[in-house]
Amino acid sequence: MITDVHGRELRSFLTVAEELHFTRAAERLYVSQPALSKQIRALERHLGASLFERDRQGVSLTAVGTALLPHARAVLAAWEAGHEAVQRAREAADGTLVVGMSTSPGRGGLLPAIRSRFTAAHPEAVLKLRQVGWEDPTAGLADGSSDVAFVWLPLAGAERFHRVVVATEPRLVALPETHPLAARTRLDFADLLDEPFLALPDSGPELRDHWLALDCRGGRPPAIGGVIAGTDETYEALVGGLGVCLVASGNAPLLARDGVVTRPVDGLTPSSLALAWRTDDTRPLVRNYAHAAADVAGSSRSNPIGCDFQGLIDGPGSGKS
Template identity: 40%
Template sequence: MDIDTRLLRYFAAVAEEGHLTRAAERLFISQPALTKQIKQLETQFGVELFTRSRTGMALTEAGRVLAERIPVVLEDWDLALRETRSASSRASHVLRVGFVASAANENTQEIIGSFARRRPGWRVDMRQTDWSDPTAGLADGQVDVALLRLPFPGQDTLRVEVLITEPRWVGIPTAHPLAELAEIPFRQLWDEPFVATPTESGWWRDYWLATQEREGHPVKIGAIASNPDEWLTAIANGYGVSLTPEATARFYQRPGVTYRLVTGVSPSQVGVAWAPAGDSDPVVGDFVRACLAGHRTSTTAEPDIGTPMGEASAD
């Protein structure tokens, strides 16, 4: 019998949460879709895995046995998948680097140049994803390392080093009355419709709506955008405003869109992230060190990853 590993991940989330709604939020899918997937898994096994009630989902005896086995199965599969994909890129001397939107701002080219000096003959393959995957392919092993906006879902399971901290700005229609201000207090934006990322982006979406910094004031969603072009178009058309990193004002100019500094809201950060398995990978280690060059203070320790710089500059 062949089982889709995606179904096993859904099962594990429900087993851990004990509740469909919470598990669906964690997985970034709808509750009806999750219910359907759990029923499909039960049909394939031919047993009931959960006892349903109004208070939640309790594991049956069969479900408990499966729940004990699933973590090892998924961990082994993830490792095999990651190593297989990595081996292919290593054979070609290619490092796969994921990013969302502007990556590490203007520092991206400097980072790639620093990596090239550490790894002569290697090439960096930059792979952009839309906003439905804030990990830029890192979570499922599509890339070896990623340049990401922090925080992001699953960050606590990965290695992360902060590179840049910058204030958040707002993208606003040029004709909007608030565009006349040099700085806009966040409180003045609370009643504005916002352009949001897709629901699949989970609480990363909430971060960019600053839901925790509104003192309970509800969010109005005016439009959904999956990438910068959709986002800029929605703002220019007057469908909403949106918090954004300071770098966006430099990278993404569009007629009809004005950027202003926002006060009274937390800053944004950019970080380099990699999976724990990459700790022993000297190529990933060289890329992380290339990212940290020029960003790390002399009083901050260098992360222990890969082969020490200078010991293995080429394969």
């Protein structure tokens, strides 16, 4: 019966259908090939039809397997979405707030200060920090895996989010200490126009363009020396001489290690770090964490709030940066 089919069997079928190779599929699923074959045979028994043709040339889908494939994908995708919804509901019920970030927003105790103000008002709440790769410029806001997030502006899909700027910092250049320009104490951006740059993934074109300083190039396209998706990857690319990159001053210590230096650059606009949250998320925990971030940012002379927080909280959604 169809009701006897397990999600495990559907996932095994989908993996074999994608790989068209039982050994590779078993490796992806971290099971033995005999165990995988057993799961496929069990599914075929439930359905009363063969799903794969096996011969010396390899593995291929039968007509029945081809018919099942899109439905198996849909069922598993729906289950994943349901699991995530349950997780978010559990976290909301137990007072958990997930804070996403792509790099740690240290910056003179910014994060502990926000936590202190927030927990003073909500001692029962649980803050869960979540590190998100640079492939997602919203740090988990877009897919709902984060409730609030520290993000760099400009923010992709900005109309979907409220935000408050918590730090405004100059952009420095990071480069290998052996680079000829590293001998200078200060650079002009014109000196860097012909240098290969390390670029963010193209999943966030607005942010990628910002860290390539397209706004300061006068229409000259950048030369891309490599794509980076994390701090350690950036450091290795710099040491390897693949290119130079821009970095916010607050993040400079993450890269300025053995073999890499950072230098101030004239002719660049500053960078802005913001706390963002979804416009349709009106939960008190979210609003109050945002208020705590605004209070902390507003109390710092070096990191003033860059927008009208009250308007963002109470007015219609605004993602303008």
